[in-house]
Each structure stands twice: as structure tokens, then as C-alpha cells.
Amino acid sequence: MTPAANPYACVVEIGGVPISLRTDDAQFRDLLCRRYGGFLSSSPAEFELDFDLTSPARSSDEDVRVRRDGPEWLLERGDFRARWDPRNGRGTVRQNLNPYSLDSVLRIVHSLILAERGGFLLHAASAICDQHAVVFSGVSGAGKTTLTRLAPPYVTLLTDEISYVRPAGAGYSAFGTPFAGELARPGENCAAPVAALFFLEKGPENRVDELPPSEAMRRLMRNILFFAEDRELVERLLATACEFVSRVPVRRLTFFPDPRVWDHVRQWQEVGIHA
Amino acid sequence: MPEMYIARSSAIAARMLAGEMMVMNSMDSTFFTLNEVATAIWQAADGSTPLREIVEQRICPEFDVGSEQAQADAEEFVRELSQHGILLVSDRPLRDPALSDPLAPGER
Numbered sequence: 055m056t057p058a059a060n061p062y063a064c065v066v067e068i069g070g071v072p073i074s075l076r077t078d079d080a081q082f083r084d085l086l087c088r089r090y091g092g093f094l095s096s097s098p099a100e101f102e103l104d105f106d107l108t109s110p111a112r113s114s115d116e117d118v119r120v121r122r123d124g125p126e127w128l129l130e131r132g133d134f135r136a137r138w139d140p141r142n143g144r145g146t147v148r149q150n151l152n153p154y155s156l157d158s159v160l161r162i163v164h165s166l167i168l169a170e171r172g173g174f175l176l177h178a179a180s181a182i183c184d185q186h187a188v189v190f191s192g193v194s195g196a197g198k199t200t201l202t203r204l205a206p207p208y209v210t211l212l213t214d215e216i217s218y219v220r221p222a223g224a225g226y227s228a229f230g231t232p233f234a235g236e237l238a239r240p241g242e243n244c245a246a247p248v249a250a251l252f253f254l255e256k257g258p259e260n261r262v263d264e265l266p267p268s269e270a271m272r273r274l275m276r277n278i279l280f281f282a283e284d285r286e287l288v289e290r291l292l293a294t295a296c297e298f299v300s301r302v303p304v305r306r307l308t309f310f311p312d313p314r315v316w317d318h319v320r321q322w323q324e325v326g327i328h329a
Numbered sequence: 330m331p332e333m334y335i336a337r338s339s340a341i342a343a344r345m346l347a348g349e350m351m352v353m354n355s356m357d358s359t360f361f362t363l364n365e366v367a368t369a370i371w372q373a374a375d376g377s378t379p380l381r382e383i384v385e386q387r388i389c390p391e392f393d394v395g396s397e398q399a400q401a402d403a404e405e406f407v408r409e410l411s412q413h414g415i416l417l418v419s420d421r422p423l424r425d426p427a428l429s430d431p432l433a434p435g436e437r
Contacts, residue, residue, distance in 0.1 A: 267346050267349070268347070268349050268362040271351050271360075271362065275353065275358075276360070280358065283356060285341075287355075288342040288355035288358070289342035291353075292342045292343070292344045292353050293344055296344045296345075296351060300346065300347075
């Protein structure tokens with residue numbers, strides 16, 4: 055598929071990675087602009103995805119499969135089939151107008167790009183508080199959305215669902231994403247250095263506990279979005295996770311679901327950052 | 330009793346962190362952390378050294394344990410990891426020592 059065949063394009067920049075999304079369907083372009091409104095960019099695209107909207111509508115309940123096919127990656131689920139060539143940063147996607155398919159393809163492509171750059175996507179809410187990002191991860195029901203709903207006005211929400219983490223300087227930065235969870239609200243398009251990663255648990259009081267590195271790794275690996283059955287990529291991801299755990303404080307945050315939890319996080323942050 | 334030879338599976342990624350070995354199977358994304366003894370066995374699993382020899386020459390002197398108990402623990406550990414496809418087990422050498430996969434820098 056060529057640019058001429060896909061005259062409608064918009065550049066969506068998530069995590070500082072501008073990707074041009076191209077289509078021959080004006081309606082789909084409008085959907086892209088609405089869905090990723092806060093993340094549209096005028097930067098030159100580093101990567102390109104061409105959409106072919108001829109795929110029949112099928113279930114998105116199937117498991118996603120991501121595997122190497124020669125030098126390319128093949129991404130498949132019932133509702134989409136995509137190819138991604140990391141050599142030239144281009145891909146093609148067959149799907150219908152379903153925005154959820156679009157989100158899934160973008161997440162997978164970003165996870166592949168990030169893996170090459172020492173970063174990852176994480177099932178986690180994240181927010182900026184006092185110029186630093188705090189990331190809250192945990193199993194479904196652990197309280198990610200609850201915590202974001204309780205966020206006071208001084209907190210900038212980056213996402214309530216999928217956090218975007220990549221290396222920056224001696225540490226890591228978290229970026230806002232348009233991938234919304236139960237809150238149904240995209241994150242803000244901004245970034246900040248990560249002060250801490252908290253694994254959430256609800257409890258009778260607010261407290262922060264240390265986690266041994268092995269437990270921090272176990273929890274981190276369980277929550278990183280990772281799709282490919284590929285040893286090289288798994289090795290890279292494992293190295294990235296070890297690097298993250300050795301550079302960023304990873305703690306367990308037990309919290310009682312009321313707004314005071316944010317005061318607790320803020321106090322911990324002040325001590326942690328200046329320690 | 331036949332000898333037991335063990336080798337690290339090529340589908341595995343491993344990394345040391347804070348003295349513990351983090352091991353992940355790329356086929357099913359299962360993740361394990363190995364304690365010090367298990368790490369020593371993992372590192373010695375070259376496919377050509379019998380488990381008995383690994384236990385006698387590395388585990389017993391290094392961790393100050395009796396050979397009978399150490400051998401039983403090692404066999405149990407090997408069985409568990411082989412069930413997850415992390416270690417390959419055979420009653421004969423699995424590969425020529427000269428061809429054995431060296432440990433990557435992060436696995437030492």
C-alpha cells in the first residue's frame with residue numbers, strides 16, 4: 055500500500071514516538087483524530103502504519119498472537135491482522151472501523167518499539183505529582199481506577215490503564231497515553247521522571263512497604279504488556295525489567311480508598327526523592 | 330543409578346539481580362526466581378557434567394550441606410524446572426562440552 059493509495063494521514067505521538075496513521079477512508083481519519091485528539095502531532099513521523107479497512111468484523115475475544123515472520127512481525131487477533139517491519143519502521147494493518155482494534159494494534163507496535171529502546175508498557179495507572187511521575191500497578195481490581203478517581207486537582211493524570219515507561223537520563227520517564235480504562239478518559243499528553251512504582255493492594259490503612267527485588271521483578275513481569283513468543287525479545291525485556299528495578303524504587307502501597315492516600319503518596323515521595 | 334545430565338534450555342532468558350537469578354521462559358512467559366543453590370546448579374548446567382558431580386564439587390562445599398540431602402534437593406529442583414521446560418534432563422550427556430552455550434554476562 056502506498057501513501058498515494060492512503061491520502062488521509064495523521065501523526066499520533068505517544069511517548070515521544072510519532073507514528074503516521076494513514077488511510078483512504080475519511081471517516082476513519084476522523085475517528086483517529088477524535089480518539090487521539092490530545093496526541094496528534096506536527097512532528098515528522100518516525101514510523102508509519104497503513105490501514106486497510108476491508109477486514110470482516112470478527113470477535114476481539116481471541117488471544118492476540120505476535121510472532122516473527124522472517125524479518126517482520128506478524129500481529130493477529132480475530133478482528134485484525136497486521137505486519138510490522140522494524141527495519142524500516144513501517145507496517146500494514148487490516149481491520150474494520152472498530153477503534154478497539156486500532157488501540158490494540160497501536161499498543162503492540164509501541165511495545166515492540168519500546169522493547170528495542172529499553173522501555174515498556176505496563177498495566178498501570180500513572181500520574182504526575184510534584185513534577186514527578188508515580189506509577190500504580192496491580193492485578194485487576196487492585197485499585198488503579200479507584201486511585202485515579204480519588205486524585206486531587208494538583209495531580210495530572212497520565213493514564214488509568216496503560217503506562218508508558220522509557221529510559222531517560224539515569225532513570226525512567228512515564229508518559230501520558232490515550233489508552234483509557236474504566237475511567238474512560240485519556241491521559242494528559244505530558245511526561246515526568248518516575249519517582250516510584252507502587253503495586254496496589256486495598257487495606258484498612260495507608261502504608262508503603264519495601265519489596266525484595268525478586269518480588270518486585272515477579273510483579274513487574276506479570277504486568278508488563280508483552281505479546282511476542284520470541285527469545286531475543288524476552289531477553290531484552292528481562293534485562294530492561296532488571297534495570298528498572300535496580301534504578302527505581304518499587305514498593306507495595308496498601309491503601310484505604312479515600313483521598314488521604316494521595317497525601318500519603320506525596321509525603322512518601324518527598325522523603326523518597328530527597329533521601 | 331544412572332547419571333543425570335542437565336542443560337539450560339535455549340528458550341530461556343536469565344538475568345542476575347541482587348544475587349538471585351531471574352529466569353523467564355520465552356515460550357509461555359513463565360517467570361521464576363532461583364535462590365543461591367538453584368542458581369549455582371543453573372550456572373553449572375552445561376549438559377556434560379553429571380548432576381552428582383555438580384552437587385559434590387559445587388553445592389556441598391559452597392553451601393556446607395551433606396551430599397545425600399543436597400543430591401535429593403537438587404534432583405527435586407531439576408525435576409521442577411524440567412517440567413517447565415527450563416532445564417533439559419537426560420541420562421547421557423546432552424552436548425559436547427566444547428559446544429556448550431556459555432553463560433551470558435547477565436547470567437553470571
